[in-house]
Amino acid sequence: MSVDFVSLEHSVLATWNRERTFQQSLAQRADAPRYVFYDGPPFATGLPHYGHLLTSYMKDVVPRYQTMRGFHVPRRWGWDCHGLPVELEVEKEHGLASPAASDGSAVAAFNDACRGLVLRYATEWEGVVSRLGRWVDFDDAYSTMDPEYTESVVWAFAELHRRGLVYEGQKVVAYCTRCQTPLSNFETRLDDSYRERVDLAVTVRFPLVGERASLLAWTTTPWTLPANAALAVHPALTYVRLESLDGDSVWLAEAARDRYELAVWVERERCSGAELAGRVCVPPFDYFASSVPVLAADWVSASDGTGVVHLAPAFGEEDQATCAAHGVHGENHVRDDGTLDARVGNLAGLDVLAANEPVARALAASGRLFARGNVLHEYPHCWRCDRPLVYRAVPSWYVAASRLRERLLACNAKVLWVPAELGDKRFADWLANARDWAVSRKRSWGAPVPVWRCAACTATRVVGSRAELEQLSGRAVTDWHRPAVDEHVLPCACGGEQRRVPDVLDCWFESGAMPFASLHVPFENAELFRASFPGDFVAEYVAQTRGWFYTMLVLSTALFDEPPFRNAVCHGVLLGEDGRKMSKRLRNYPDPTQLVAEHGSDALRVALLTSGVVSGADARFSAAPVRDAVRRLHLPWWNVVHLVTAYAAGDGFVPSRTPGGTSVLDRALWSEADLLRSDVEAAMADLDFARAYAKLEDFVTTLSTWYVRLAKPTLWRDKLDDEKRATYEALFGALDQLALVAAPFLPFLADAMYTALGHERSVHLEDWPKPREVDVAAVADMRRLRDVVRLARSVRENANVKHRQPLRLARVAGLPDAMLDEHRVLLETELNVKRVERFAATAQRALLLDFAKLGRRLRSQLATVKAAVDAGDYREKSDGSVEVSGVTLAADEVSWRTLSASERGTASRDGLVVSLDLALDEALVREASARELVRVVQDLRKQARLRYGEPVTLSVVGESAELAAMLEVHAPWVADQCSASHVARVPLASPLRVTTAELCGTSVTLSLAQA
Ligand SMILES: [Zn+2]
């Protein structure tokens, strides 16, 4: 039976589109309680990649599942529109530089270009996402640039300001000179931003004013030296003054001595850092100061450098704090674009990263350079453009996240994280140390920072709504973007004018506002918001604990004192087949579009959601598990449905869908189907996708390799009697249940199967199956019997005896007698043996002595004990000890080894032992030949496309006494099995099909003709 799962998926898609199945599934639950899932909106400036596909599948499984469980699960798509990816794209494509803050017409042109580009791949996204079978509402999509969305964002900023959680500050932050914007501290923690980099490190002399000695300071950022404003020493460290033969004299920490070649220098003086503090030095450059103070600071260490730190408050957080504490002011000589400004003489115009060498040369020329070298360190890079970041004081607006730490932790504690460790430990640690969040950007494309300031008196006003702005400025708000928003000028109480500060908001602030901004809260939808906040479910990759998860949590906590969501799944990063990052250039991963085109989306869904990546680990990805999914799930499932429905059609049987079979098989199958339901429910309660898929696969395997096999003899019967009816009911019941439970996980396949089983409605419009009474004993019996069959199979495999070869005897230990009696016939058939007996299993283990222990204790007696054990002359006691020739061996002085199958024709597991008598005689060999003959003829019938039971004439021709002997006994049985009247021994006149086969040690010609 060949089946094309890809075209099957296309026809299911067509049905969904035609019948608007998704919309129906929403409409029929319109009044049900809501299950809310938040979709992290993607940028549509690029096409979807594997990470998007993975989250798309998670974001489809959960809503489908919760819908079937009885919830209304709206699924609204969103687009992320602002932020640097868009701007960089415009710069690249239109050659437009990011405009200067004040240039209104350039801002207008630039923003128009951004607007034109943000949704450029929207159609492609819709195409890809729909093909995956993900149900999501694109028609009602929100985008972060909508005026309503922005108004909510503006409201959030104003509300935080009103609560004293927003302030303007000059803080030193990581800054990208290429993107000309600060990065928040969590952005510098995004994956891959820290990488090794070699930088020039210099050790510089700072002559002490009025003394003939210098302090030595070490820095890996020589470009900051022109802005030197002070030196810092640790008050408790010991510093030494060393003098060279030619009278040179330098101070450094004693602990730093060994880092420099100072062997021939003589120590002249030593003191604590506290004693050095308060002295005055001459800075290396005189652009801003002619003398700088030596300050004491506890954070200084001697673990690298000289134990003396050069301070440039505009370029280091600690520098800034220490200088501010001592009232020391510093200058910032680096322009926004990363070049040094006009105040630094020859160095003006140099890019910071190119300035180190010229600075070192200038120091050498002035005699200030004491030493130079290279340093290899982990250095942060911009996650957008990959340029090394610099630390730089930037005036910015901050959200005081550090003041929310306790509440952030309390809110986070209410979230169920998968994996748990990630949220409860790593994320919680991060929150415990939450830093203030720089939320403004010196850019032009984004939601405005809604702050207006008077040029005359510096009074500021924070505006929180469209109505407020319109009322204050007397202009309609049509567009929150620049330059339109900048045209609103507000009157100031002093008689002056208030104009908007030119900054825009960090796009992370906008995405963090998604739970309320997508509903235009608080201006609309209050009721809806109450019903949808906190959200029930989010799924994104791990790094979003530093991104979207974090910013949502900060804003939700600050505004509503609630976590934004209740359940969060963090997945890892998919790596290429070679374990490296997926790279288009390296072609180290299979093209997802190609995989879907070849194997279908459900197969890719299974492969992705069962990979280790869903539990937060990074995992390699290849095409193999996609193919495997088809082999392990799709095909056996399809084959079973096909077989059962074909037989039912042949019998004219229509299932009543009220199974009531009384046989153990029927009851067990019925119960297994219910256990599947409860197992999958339990897995989903833990959001453990891989476990849910494993349960589905187990069920499919059990169904196809056990229950359907055992039902076949019943199905083959001609008459549609009660027993056959019951079997059909049980099989249809199980297959219905499988389609229902699998629906969220294999949405295409499940729907196709459900239809094939005779249902008219889509499986996705059905309710999740209700619990049923389970016959625990029947299931346990069946599982135990399956274990016996599996053990017997392993014995045959180890002994290289085909299953088709009948054997005389199987002996089974570990099954209750009653059970063995009840299922003896089933076992004889399944094990293909003439007789099944029970037996005592003790001889199946060998006693092993711990010679190291016993040698010490028993000494010469050991030989006697060993001889007795070898002879089998020992007695095992109930406490695990063993009696041998009058000696008691403790349980920890012996061990037991189960004898292998090859040793005894035996296999055992969990207290079950199966032993096969592998000895063959003539009769058994002939019977195997007869079975082999039937198998070949059945193949031939299939090739000839004969219907089941259609009568034929059969001929078997071969020169062998053994063949003749075999046919003499088995010909009637063979003929019966093959629906032939007899077995002819001469060639047929006009055969339908002819083949040859090795049988009874000879080459045999088989032919078939219609009777
Ligand atoms: Zn950058």
Ligand SMILES: [Zn+2]
């Ligand atoms: Zn004013």
